Amino acid sequence: MTIFIAIYITLLGLVLGSFFNVVALRVPAGESLLHPPSQCPKCSTRLGVRDLFPVFSYLLSGGKCRYCGVKVSLLYPLGEAATGLLFLWIYLKLGLSMKGFEGLLLVSLSVIITVSDLKYMLIPNKVLLFFLPLFLVLVPFMAEDPLWVHALGALCGGGILLLLALFGGMGMGDVKLFALLGWVIGWPNVILAFLVACALGAAVGVGLQLSGIIHKKQPVPFGPFLVFGTLLAFLYGPDIIGFYLTFIG
């Protein structure tokens, strides 16, 4: 039974991932989610059923538009595959539970933010405002730990990034995003998420500069690292922090 649910959840992730791409690419541009229907950005041919299978359509067409041959952005299949795999990961770790549902919600937010931030260097307010009430209600409802843990998480997450924003180098979108993520994962997970995001962001940033993919002063979007650190802390935070404390204690 588990294997069928696992396959179902992965397929659900692939299909939703395709929708998250649309949200991430259209909302910051001020476009409607429904109109026009998906079309090639170059030749404007309306995409048919054959073109809309997550990941597979991209692979079968060799990453090109079937009608005009223009290259399709790698963000599409990557966003879809990432959502499918992360959905599967959440299910395997948390099963069919409220915490698992919260995890799927967190993955959904993470994928949209990542695609938006990579494409536009922007974390859309509308997306944060959509997820805010869901998490505001869900976290107290789950009552896993006292509410102050989550309030402190939001305060630290938003506070640390606000300080960084005041000294430049961090956008207000990141501040709002990390306040929301801090509310979800709580204290002290939020600190772990921040450290992971900084370490990974620095490593990737330096790597991109050394390999000449970006130039020296070019800013790197921080949102993708924040959501990655948050997902890691959400799933393994207590394990990692406990492991660390046994060393210094």
Ligand SMILES: [Zn+2]
């Ligand atoms: Zn085309």
